[in-house]
Amino acid sequence: MVVDEKIKNKIVSEEITESSENPYLKKLKDFFEEISSLTLFALRFFKEVVRPPYEFKEFVKQSYLIGYKSFPLVAITGLIMGLVLTIQSRPTLAQFGAESWLPAMVAVSIIREIGPVITALIFAGKVGSGIGAELASMKVTEQIDAMEVSGTNPFKYLVVTRILSATIMLPVLVVAADAISLYGAYIGVNLEGDVSFHLFFLQVFEKLSFADVFPAIIKTFFFGFMIALLSCYKGFNANKGTEGVGQAANSAVVLASLSIFIIDMIAVQLTNLFI
Amino acid sequence: MEAVITEIEHLKKSFGNNNVLKDINLKIAKGENLVVFGKSGSGKSVLIKCLVGLIEPDEGKVIVLGKDISELKNEELNILRKKVGFLFQSAALYDSMTVRENLEFPLRDLKSKPKEEIDALVIEALKNVGLEDAIDKMPSELSGGMRKRVGLARTLILKPEIILYDEPTTGLDPITSKEISNLILEVQKKYNTASIIITHDVECARITANRIIILKDGTSAAEGTFDELSESTDESVRAFFK
Ligand SMILES: Nc1ncnc2c1ncn2[C@@H]1O[C@H](COP(=O)(O)OP(=O)(O)OP(=O)(O)O)[C@@H](O)[C@H]1O
Ligand SMILES: [Mg+2]
Numbered sequence: 001m002v003v004d005e006k007i008k009n010k011i012v013s014e015e016i017t018e019s020s021e022n023p024y025l026k027k028l029k030d031f032f033e034e035i036s037s038l039t040l041f042a043l044r045f046f047k048e049v050v051r052p053p054y055e056f057k058e059f060v061k062q063s064y065l066i067g068y069k070s071f072p073l074v075a076i077t078g079l080i081m082g083l084v085l086t087i088q089s090r091p092t093l094a095q096f097g098a099e100s101w102l103p104a105m106v107a108v109s110i111i112r113e114i115g116p117v118i119t120a121l122i123f124a125g126k127v128g129s130g131i132g133a134e135l136a137s138m139k140v141t142e143q144i145d146a147m148e149v150s151g152t153n154p155f156k157y158l159v160v161t162r163i164l165s166a167t168i169m170l171p172v173l174v175v176a177a178d179a180i181s182l183y184g185a186y187i188g189v190n191l192e193g194d195v196s197f198h199l200f201f202l203q204v205f206e207k208l209s210f211a212d213v214f215p216a217i218i219k220t221f222f223f224g225f226m227i228a229l230l231s232c233y234k235g236f237n238a239n240k241g242t243e244g245v246g247q248a249a250n251s252a253v254v255l256a257s258l259s260i261f262i263i264d265m266i267a268v269q270l271t272n273l274f275i
Numbered sequence: 276m277e278a279v280i281t282e283i284e285h286l287k288k289s290f291g292n293n294n295v296l297k298d299i300n301l302k303i304a305k306g307e308n309l310v311v312f313g314k315s316g317s318g319k320s321v322l323i324k325c326l327v328g329l330i331e332p333d334e335g336k337v338i339v340l341g342k343d344i345s346e347l348k349n350e351e352l353n354i355l356r357k358k359v360g361f362l363f364q365s366a367a368l369y370d371s372m373t374v375r376e377n378l379e380f381p382l383r384d385l386k387s388k389p390k391e392e393i394d395a396l397v398i399e400a401l402k403n404v405g406l407e408d409a410i411d412k413m414p415s416e417l418s419g420g421m422r423k424r425v426g427l428a429r430t431l432i433l434k435p436e437i438i439l440y441d442e443p444t445t446g447l448d449p450i451t452s453k454e455i456s457n458l459i460l461e462v463q464k465k466y467n468t469a470s471i472i473i474t475h476d477v478e479c480a481r482i483t484a485n486r487i488i489i490l491k492d493g494t495s496a497a498e499g500t501f502d503e504l505s506e507s508t509d510e511s512v513r514a515f516f517k
Contacts, residue, residue, distance in 0.1 A: 134371070137370070138369075138370070141365055141367060141370075142363050142365050142367040143367050143368070143369055143370065145324075145329050145363070145367065146361070146363055146367035146369070147369075147380075148329065148356075149327045149329060149356050149359070149361040150356065150357070150380060150381040151353040151354070151356045151357040151381070151384070152353075152380070152383065153349070153353070
């Protein structure tokens with residue numbers, strides 16, 4: 001009987017809270033709350049990154065794990081990307097009799113857009129989900145609390161090092177992916193033609209300008225920063241329980257991928273404005 | 276009675292509608308072992324988390340080693356925390372580190388010390404819990420009881436002035452339990468530490484307790500020595516000693 005009463009009370013109270021608040025309004029409120037706590041999280045990063053003590057050893061370890069360990073994946077994707085893009089572009093260019101433009105055109109697409117974005121997406125999938133799941137499981141099993149009571153600042157040790165590493169390592173990976181991708185394009189060009197390595201790169205660099213390379217590299221710093229920021233945020237604020245770990249990893253990847261496109265869009269506008 | 280080392284006054288904490296702690300008042304003297312009994316969910320873990328600032332109380336004062344926790348800045352709190360050992364109920368070993376690295380973690384500030392000295396500290400701590408063979412294992416390779424003991428070694432390695440044990444013997448066999456209880460007693464005698472020991476293990480309480488409190492409905496429902504409480508006329512108090 002007592003249990004019945006409790007359940008009844010619970011249902012009634014749930015009904016009240018639901019009907020008293022417009023669900024859309026609540027969603028909107030949650031959204032803005034999330035944005036504001038993410039902003040605070042980012043501000044905390046900028047505050048703590050400059051303040052000693054620095055966790056240099058952990059930073060190096062994370063750079064190794066985040067950067068070096070992602071390289072094979074990024075390299076394979078890059079190679080295939082260059083190859084496929086070249087094969088796909090050839091028929092269109094051939095229609096205009098502009099096949100000699102193939103290397104230059106493919107190079108511009110790779111370096112301006114496809115290299116950074118695809119590499120960042122792969123990076124978000126691998127590193128973002130990894131960070132999200134790792135920090136979330138540390139949170140859920142009280143490891144972050146344990147760090148805190150042992151007198152180490154977990155934000156500095158876990159979050160600052162990961163965000164810094166990702167911000168620095170993603171641009172390096174993108175440059176590597178671009179280079180490998182161009183090599184893929186060289187292979188692609190030679191599947192149906194005969195262009196020497198030297199001539200290929202001559203054609204590529206003739207058409208590439210500062211305005212193609214520089215903004216494309218700059219934006220990858222923002223990609224790396226945002227991917228790690230969102231993943232750390234999701235992991236660090238994971239809900240209790242094992243399902244919290246899966247949720248954190250999942251929403252880390254989704255948000256990080258979305259943020260890549262948003263930053264990309266902004267970057268394009270800014271580039272057109274200034275260069 | 277020796278000097279009061281930790282003091283809790285009118286502590287209140289609720290999570291939403293769940294009033295976990297309603298009015299807790301507590302004093303612990305230097306060198307005293309205080310055992311906390313209480314049903315599952317009665318707020319024992321929450322209570323000791325308030326002592327190290329992991330959970331912020333809604334109301335009340337928490338004074339540890341003469342300092343009011345709520346008034347400390349981050350750096351000051353970190354310094355204080357190094358003097359307080361905390362054994363988590365779940366052991367909370369760092370999954371990505373070996374047992375050795377787990378034990379070295381609290382010693383990070385002492386990196387200026389020579390490596391041999393740190394190694395010696397780690398090995399001594401592991402010997403205390405009978406696990407010197409596990410030094411290069413990962414936490415995932417350990418059994419539940421072993422994890423608990425490594426957690427205990429990690430807590431004791433800094434020789435803290437206050438130690439908070441959250442169920443140190445739960446999940447251990449009776450023989451190891453007794454060894455751990457004796458270890459807790461030994462640490463108390465050797466370093467004159469003050470401890471709070473949360474446990475359901477009567478044997479552990481018998482060995483370690485100078486004083487026992489029973490947590491019920493958010494307040495301390497009974498207080499006394501082991502003998503006093505185990506012969507209490509109150510049935511609900513005696514129930515803990517069966
Ligand atoms: N971070 C938290 N957020 C919300 N509720 C919490 C939180 N921590 C604890 N609680 C609630 O506080 C109550 C007391 O929890 P606590 O972990 O202190 O119990 P306990 O006495 O240690 O129990 P056990 O013996 O099972 O470990 C529980 O009802 C729990 O749901
Ligand atoms: Mg508990």
